[in-house]
Amino acid sequence: xxxxxRTSEHRAVLYVIACGSPLARHVGRLVELAQSDDWDVCVxxxxxxxxxxxxxxxxxxxxxxxxxxxxxxxxxxVLPPADAMIVCPATVNTVNKWAAGIADTLALGLLVEAxxxxxxxxxxxxxxxxxxxxxxxxxGVARLADWGVTVLFGDHVVxxxxxxxxxxxxxxxxxxxxxxxxxxxxxxAA
Numbered sequence: 001x002x003x004x005x006r007t008s009e010h011r012a013v014l015y016v017i018a019c020g021s022p023l024a025r026h027v028g029r030l031v032e033l034a035q036s037d038d039w040d041v042c043v044x045x046x047x048x049x050x051x052x053x054x055x056x057x058x059x060x061x062x063x064x065x066x067x068x069x070x071x072x073x074x075x076x077x078v079l080p081p082a083d084a085m086i087v088c089p090a091t092v093n094t095v096n097k098w099a100a101g102i103a104d105t106l107a108l109g110l111l112v113e114a115x116x117x118x119x120x121x122x123x124x125x126x127x128x129x130x131x132x133x134x135x136x137x138x139x140g141v142a143r144l145a146d147w148g149v150t151v152l153f154g155d156h157v158v159x160x161x162x163x164x165x166x167x168x169x170x171x172x173x174x175x176x177x178x179x180x181x182x183x184x185x186x187x188x189a190a
Contacts, residue, residue, distance in 0.1 A: 010040070010080070011038060011039065011040040012038075012039055012040065012083040012084065013039070013040045013041075013042060013079075013080045013081065013082050013083050013084075014034050014039040014040070014041050014042070014082065014083065014084050014085070014086065014182075015041075015042050015043075015044055015079075015082040015084075015085045015086075015110065015114075016030055016031060016034065016041055016042070016043050016044070016085075016086050016088065017043075017044045017045070017046075017049075017085060017086070017087045017088070017090075017107045017110070017111065018043065018044075018045045018046070018049040018052070018053055018088065018089065019045070019046045019048065019049045019087070019089055019090055019091040019093070019094045019107070020046055020047075020048025020049045020051060020052060020091055020093075021049070021052065021089040021091055021126050021127075021166070022052060022166055022167050022170060023088075023089040023126045023166070023170055023173060024045070024049050024052035024053050024089055025052050025053065025054075025170075026170060026173070026175075027043065027053060027058070027088070028054070028057060028058060028061055029175045030086065030088060030175050030178065030179065031043065031058065031061055031062060032061070033175055033176055033179050034086075034179055035061075035062075037179060037183075039084075040080065041061075041062050041064075042062060042064045042067070042079045042080070042082070043058045043062060043064070043066045043067075044066070044067045044068070044079075044106060044107050044110060045066060045067075045068050045107065046068070046091075046093075046094060046105050046107045046108075047068055047069070047105060048091075048093075049068075049107070050066075050068045053066065064078070064079055065078050065079070067079060067106055068105075068106060068107075069105075069106055070106050070109065082110070082114060082119055083119070083120075084119060084120040084121070084122075084182055084185070085110070085111065085114055085119060085120070085121045085122070086121075086122045086123075086124070086178045086179070086182055087107075087111065087121065087122070087123040087124065088122075088123070088124040088126070088178050089124060089125070089126035090123045090124055090125045090126065091125070091126070091127065092125070092127050092131045092132070092134065092137045094107065094108065095123070095125055095137055095140045095141060095144065096136050096137060096140045098111050098112065098140070098144065099139070099140030099141075099143045099144055100140075115147065115148070115149065120150075120182060120185040121148075121149045121150065121185075122149075122150045122151075122152065122178045122181045122182045122185060123144060123149055123150070123151050123152070123153075124151075124152045124153070124157065124158075124177070124178050125137075125141065125151070125152075125153045126158060126166070126173070127160070127166075128160060128161050128162060128163045128164075128165070128166060129160040129161065129162060129163070130162075130163045131163070132160050141153055150181050150182070150184075150185050152177060152178060152181055157174065157177060158172070158173060158174070
């Protein structure tokens, strides 16, 4: 099976959550791949993720606003509800807060809630070798995986790089990998 799971009423909605990393500059590649797999894609960023993405280009690409902050009370939701989520790139900060249940940004609030609702989630941490060595990060990755999140992390995904060299490794990122993992997870959940 390929493509997004569908209901009779609508195309399945995928939230792509981009965190504050230079890799987020290229998140449009993931959006393009997901759209070719028949997902209706919405992009949500962390506040630091918003610094890296081209919001205007993503709005044109998806037809949806890029959300970064919680809406005001009483404001309507401008995005359709998510059927699945991919967190890519997932930073050490986001992984640590998410694993602790902290929901102090829209992205984290959506992830905590989606996990509680059983929404399929794929997370792809992108960091350097020094940050990845911190015990809280390793514990957070393991905790999320234990709780049912598909975490793509390790040298089989992207080799960890030395601090300060992340930009040199962006070209090698396997954008198709989180979408391929989501196909498996989403069909199991459907």
